[in-house]
Amino acid sequence: MNRAALTEFAGRFGESRIGVASLAVTLTFLICALLAPLISPTDPYDLSRLQLIDALKPMGSHQVVPGEEFRASFAVEDGVAVAQGDAHGLAAQSCGDACLEVRLDAETPLASLQVRTLPAGASVEGASKHPVQNWWTVNTPAGNSVRIVSDAPLPETFNFSVIARSDDQPTDLVFHLGTDGFGRDMLSAILYGIRISVFVGVVAAGSAMVIGTGLGLFAAWRGGATDALIMRAVDFMLSFPAILVGLAILAVLGSGVGKVILAVVLVQWCYYARTSRSLALSELNKEYVEAARGLRLPAWRIMARHVLPNCMPQIIVLFTLNIAAAISLESSLSFLGVGLPLTQPSLGMLIANGYEYIFSQKYWISFGPGIVLLVMIVAMNLLGDRLRDVTNPRFER
Amino acid sequence: MKDLLHKTIGASLIVATSLIAVEAGAEELRVGLAAIATSADPHFHRAGFNFDLRENISDALAYSNGATGELEPRLASSWEIVGETSWVLTLESGATFASGEALGADDVIYSLCRVRNVPESPGLYSSFVSTIAGISDAGDGKVEITTKAPDPNLMRSLSNIGIVENPTGTTLTYDEADCGNDNWLDTNAFNDGSLSAGIGHFRVKSFTPDVEIVLERNEGYYGEAAAYDTVTVKSLPDNSARIAALLGGSVDVINAVPINGVDSIQTDGRFHLASAPSTLLIFLLPDQGQESTPKVTGTDGKNPYLDPRVRRALNLAINRDEIAETVMGGMAQPASQLIVGGVFGHNPDIDPYLYNPDLARELLAEAGYPDGFGLTLTAPSDRYVNGGQVAQAVAAMLSQIGLDVTLETFPKSVYFEKASAYEYSLYLAGAAADTGEGLSLMLNLAATRDTEKGRGGANRGRYSNPVTDEYLSQAQSTLDDAAREALIQQASAQVYEDDGYVPLYHEFGVWAVRNGVHYEPNANLINIFYSAHPDD
Numbered sequence A: 001m002n003r004a005a006l007t008e009f010a011g012r013f014g015e016s017r018i019g020v021a022s023l024a025v026t027l028t029f030l031i032c033a034l035l036a037p038l039i040s041p042t043d044p045y046d047l048s049r050l051q052l053i054d055a056l057k058p059m060g061s062h063q064v065v066p067g068e069e070f071r072a073s074f075a076v077e078d079g080v081a082v083a084q085g086d087a088h089g090l091a092a093q094s095c096g097d098a099c100l101e102v103r104l105d106a107e108t109p110l111a112s113l114q115v116r117t118l119p120a121g122a123s124v125e126g127a128s129k130h131p132v133q134n135w136w137t138v139n140t141p142a143g144n145s146v147r148i149v150s151d152a153p154l155p156e157t158f159n160f161s162v163i164a165r166s167d168d169q170p171t172d173l174v175f176h177l178g179t180d181g182f183g184r185d186m187l188s189a190i191l192y193g194i195r196i197s198v199f200v201g202v203v204a205a206g207s208a209m210v211i212g213t214g215l216g217l218f219a220a221w222r223g224g225a226t227d228a229l230i231m232r233a234v235d236f237m238l239s240f241p242a243i244l245v246g247l248a249i250l251a252v253l254g255s256g257v258g259k260v261i262l263a264v265v266l267v268q269w270c271y272y273a274r275t276s277r278s279l280a281l282s283e284l285n286k287e288y289v290e291a292a293r294g295l296r297l298p299a300w301r302i303m304a305r306h307v308l309p310n311c312m313p314q315i316i317v318l319f320t321l322n323i324a325a326a327i328s329l330e331s332s333l334s335f336l337g338v339g340l341p342l343t344q345p346s347l348g349m350l351i352a353n354g355y356e357y358i359f360s361q362k363y364w365i366s367f368g369p370g371i372v373l374l375v376m377i378v379a380m381n382l383l384g385d386r387l388r389d390v391t392n393p394r395f396e397r
Numbered sequence B: 001m002k003d004l005l006h007k008t009i010g011a012s013l014i015v016a017t018s019l020i021a022v023e024a025g026a027e028e029l030r031v032g033l034a035a036i037a038t039s040a041d042p043h044f045h046r047a048g049f050n051f052d053l054r055e056n057i058s059d060a061l062a063y064s065n066g067a068t069g070e071l072e073p074r075l076a077s078s079w080e081i082v083g084e085t086s087w088v089l090t091l092e093s094g095a096t097f098a099s100g101e102a103l104g105a106d107d108v109i110y111s112l113c114r115v116r117n118v119p120e121s122p123g124l125y126s127s128f129v130s131t132i133a134g135i136s137d138a139g140d141g142k143v144e145i146t147t148k149a150p151d152p153n154l155m156r157s158l159s160n161i162g163i164v165e166n167p168t169g170t171t172l173t174y175d176e177a178d179c180g181n182d183n184w185l186d187t188n189a190f191n192d193g194s195l196s197a198g199i200g201h202f203r204v205k206s207f208t209p210d211v212e213i214v215l216e217r218n219e220g221y222y223g224e225a226a227a228y229d230t231v232t233v234k235s236l237p238d239n240s241a242r243i244a245a246l247l248g249g250s251v252d253v254i255n256a257v258p259i260n261g262v263d264s265i266q267t268d269g270r271f272h273l274a275s276a277p278s279t280l281l282i283f284l285l286p287d288q289g290q291e292s293t294p295k296v297t298g299t300d301g302k303n304p305y306l307d308p309r310v311r312r313a314l315n316l317a318i319n320r321d322e323i324a325e326t327v328m329g330g331m332a333q334p335a336s337q338l339i340v341g342g343v344f345g346h347n348p349d350i351d352p353y354l355y356n357p358d359l360a361r362e363l364l365a366e367a368g369y370p371d372g373f374g375l376t377l378t379a380p381s382d383r384y385v386n387g388g389q390v391a392q393a394v395a396a397m398l399s400q401i402g403l404d405v406t407l408e409t410f411p412k413s414v415y416f417e418k419a420s421a422y423e424y425s426l427y428l429a430g431a432a433a434d435t436g437e438g439l440s441l442m443l444n445l446a447a448t449r450d451t452e453k454g455r456g457g458a459n460r461g462r463y464s465n466p467v468t469d470e471y472l473s474q475a476q477s478t479l480d481d482a483a484r485e486a487l488i489q490q491a492s493a494q495v496y497e498d499d500g501y502v503p504l505y506h507e508f509g510v511w512a513v514r515n516g517v518h519y520e521p522n523a524n525l526i527n528i529f530y531s532a533h534p535d536d
Helices: A003-013 A017-039 A186-222 A224-238 A242-253 A257-284 A287-294 A299-335 A347-355 A364-391 B002-025 B048-057 B105-114 B154-158 B187-191 B239-247 B259-268 B308-317 B320-327 B357-366 B387-399 B412-420 B438-445 B466-476 B481-498
Strands: A061-065 A069-077 A080-084 A090-094 A099-104 A110-116 A122-124 A135-139 A145-150 A157-166 A169-175 B028-033 B062-064 B071-073 B076-082 B086-091 B132-139 B142-147 B202-208 B212-217 B230-235 B271-286 B332-334 B374-380 B404-410 B426-431 B502-514
Touching: A003 A017, A003 A364, A017 A186, A017 A364, A069 A090, A069 A099, A080 A090, A090 A157, A099 A110, A110 A145, A122 A135, A186 A224, A186 A257, A186 A299, A186 A347, A186 A364, A224 A257, A242 A257, A242 A299, A242 B412, A257 A299, A287 A299, A299 A347, A299 A364, A347 A364, B028 B239, B048 B202, B048 B212, B062 B154, B071 B076, B086 B105, B105 B132, B105 B142, B239 B259, B239 B502, B259 B271, B259 B502, B271 B308, B271 B387, B271 B438, B308 B357, B308 B387, B308 B502, B320 B332, B320 B387, B320 B502, B374 B387, B374 B412, B387 B404, B387 B426, B404 B412, B412 B426, B426 B438, B438 B466, B438 B481, B466 B481
Parallel strands: B028 B230, B374 B404, B374 B426
Antiparallel strands: A061 A169, A069 A080, A069 A157, A090 A099, A099 A145, A110 A135, A110 A157, A122 A145, B062 B071, B076 B086, B086 B142, B132 B142, B202 B212, B212 B230, B271 B426, B271 B502, B332 B502
16 A cells, blocks of 8 residues: 555545544553553552552542551450550550440540450440441540440450551552452553453454464365365354353363463454455456466465455454454453453453442442443444445445 | 021131231241252252252251251151160151151161262262161161261261152162162152152242242141241342342342442341351362472472471461451451361360461571462352452462462362362362361361262362371261360361461351341351241
8 A cells, every 4th residue: 555545545534533533542542551551550460569458449539558556355354454465555444334445545546446256235335336246346436435335234254355446548649540349449450451451352353363364365265175174164163152162261271361362363263264265255256366377476475465465454344343352252251250360350350340349339340441341342343344434445435 | 597607607707817817927938049959859969059958848867057056856856876886866756758658767768878879960968978887777766877987977967868758668778889779769850849858847839940949838847837838049149139139129038148248238227137157168278289289380390388388388478367357348257277166176275377477488488489489379250258359368468478479260160170180289269067067077178188988078289197187087986075076176286287278267157138037047058948937
């Protein structure tokens, strides 16, 4: 394609605003994919830097340095509480009948005081109880003290433990899109997820294109038994739903980027084989091929240098559409839990992780990756459509 | 005439009031479970979700109560040990099958024979009867069972075997093969309702695999009758769907409440949680069975897990409190031994593991891995509550002591097959004490793996120490409870000393129940419908 043809092609492509917009969006995602390690605020794959205290934070919250935690256990005998071991400044003393006050003498106010394993019937004033465990928590206790009270007199002897937590210190890092269940920054996870999805899409669709087109051309050239064999294999592959083939392969081989790519290639090569064979068959009857044969050029050269370039436009359109298909297949497999490793989430797995939290109103975990995936696939499909329109001679005015 | 009129009015009043009574009593319990039974045949497949249904529709000789830990009489109203290896069981005289036939010794012999003779069973119950040498009719409604060696847990093992009606008309002679019989009841006949599964609080009204099981009360039950006359059990494997079904009012009870759903159930106000510490242990098991292990890199082909210092480092690297409190939302208790506190065989002297990543790093360096090594942690993606999240948290903790961790997950349908083929080097799994006491769990996990003898069935990392084996073998044939418990405790201490296992936590069983229904949580994580009743 020379410069003039390229300019004309670009001009015709540019006639559609949707085409241009979809190209712009696709390029943006490509840039995100390439530059993810540079532009994302954190490295979501570095397990050693994740802290559970950052888990499930809503959009716009700050990363924190966990506050300090003091644990102490007390034994009560005859109404007198005695600390067992180092009490870290925590003290417990009686405050009347069936009442015991736990206090931390410190300037800084506590974030929470939790009292554990109280005897039956006892409770903590103003505390919320854990739904299952006998744990009573008071958030921001006034004067750093809480009262253990009971309707009936407290038993003569019992043990309890106290956990005091000071406030978490916010850092400068902001989670603009919130965090998931492991304290991963969603923005970084999405950027890296785009990177994985685009990588899988391009590599898988590219490999499938090379293998499928090669086999299709080979079948068209040889004809006869070879053609029949390859095309029946294509029919056989097309008779399975893509997701089923993917599930079967990954269930046997285990998860991993390489295996997902293998699954996508196995699903997609047959589209290219079928398309390139039919294109090549019609090209092979044309005069220029006859001329090349007359020159006694070798078969591979006729196919690679003469026939293939004339089939390329349609194959490139198919490639664009198949990248989107590969990304959505990869996301579906990851959503079903068989695609990529849990520690390197792609968009599909991020959505699956967030799906579990939908009922706890933590929508942001699946919201972001879901929108990104949707926009990316729609943009790629529109781009493919537009390329098809531009390259198809029948739409020529 | 007037007299007759009075009688008629009286009779119609009685009919009317009894109709009202029937209306009032005609209550239905609807339960949504994460996994429902795969068959109504009590001997078909040994799996937790089948124990559920079996306990409700087909009584065994005894019942191992998961709420109290006690062993209660069922079809055997009493039993005594005569000599070291001989037990005499008195059968419940009031128990009758759906056909009207009373329970007899021949039914017991037939049922225990059938355990080994279920075609197409994915997993037989045969290890529960493996210690039995012979069973005979002792006359007078009594059965005599002889064991090969003294077996203290015979009745607990038998509490898992439902007793079905003998169709042969003769009393079989017990042996360890087919008892000379070829007339075995057909599994499909149990499922389509043409055969009753035995004597239980409920009978199966309809059984639709993977969808729904409808049970109706057995009005001729010999013991205390169930409170609900219909129980509908729905299969709701998806966590969100199960919570939605509860919040939407289409079920009254759900099991396996996901941790992140607890908040929405609590804030709703119409439900309460029922929970109990369960015997289900979630653990990591490093491969200790081969010289070079498949999923480890950077160790020059050696298996690092054969070095006890590496295993100790794994145990020290994991912050169990944080996993139990944050990842599991407090619905678990950190574990340092295989048997949960309060269950027979728990060793109270075993200390909790310290969380000490610095010491873990030192131990790794001492073992010759100052820069760590590469390892793959394998976990099932869909088997345990929050399993995936726990595996990720563990992977993060292990990478903090300098190991290069990759996490790999498989769906449960292929996970355990691969584990049994020893394809993993460090894997996550769970195991519960099926019999409600600790010895069976220890034999399943800590004994040297020998699947033919039924030992070490879940010990796919092949922890093996002859000392532990010796304690367990002795415990197996010790009838004295105190001596047996001491032996199990010694075995636990040995596993702790060897760092053979990396126990993580014991899970809580959590059910969410609509207010107005009383539902009993069960430490064995099975669902008992007959103890449920409306609140007054």
